[in-house]
Amino acid sequence: MATQADRERVTGWVGWVWFGGIMLVTLGLFQAFQGLVALFDDEFTAAVGDRLIVVDLTTWGWVHVAMGALLVVAGAGVLGGTLWGRVLGSVVAALSLLAQLTILPVYPIWALIVIALDAVVIYALIVHGGEAAAV
Template identity: 45%
Template sequence: MAHNTRMTGWIGWIWFAGVVMIVDGFFNAISGLYAIFNNDLYVQIRDKLLVLNLTGWGWVHLILGILLVAVGITLLMGQEWARMAAVVLVAVNAITQMAWLAANPWWSIVVIAVDVVILYALIVHGREAAALRD
């Protein structure tokens, strides 16, 4: 199946989404490691956030951060599957940030806002990602 996708000025949105996903992933991984090793520094509400304690959420953020970095890199390489994987991972990241809101409110709000912009870039301008490979 031949792609007849031409590169336009909107391709910058895909680059933006990929780069910000990588940065978002690194921040998630750092936040996760911090929660794993220094969980007494976060505010705790009844020692639980939803179903996990802070160390559990730290592991969630660490793993999600690693996945965000990996998929962000493949998105920049123009892989077709990376766009859908990126949409799913960024949406999951926004949801986990909602759960993390009690422990780190300001940071979670910023990350959710950035995730919304990434989702916009991937959904509205994502078809041009195939032009990155050509």
């Protein structure tokens, strides 16, 4: 339960945290969708042969599905005002950002949009994350 002193610390920047939580859920759905497409369509990320990275596309698809699930869980945690949600969200958003670098040559617009959203989410959670617990 937030005390009166905690409520006084909350600024207008708390909206960034709510935005971050909603974006985590959205990015999680994007990642899961991207993973499912990689699982069912072998030519989705095949720029050079059937390997874009050092694992096969089925493994890469499952990595994206798992990352998407973690992002959705982290988003729920952030929207609930929990510390674990902010930590998990920051870490998985950073991993998502790195994962998008692997498909940047193949789908540059998609990758750049997700990279930008990941960066904004990381900023929101790290800089203003503490305010969410006070609400």
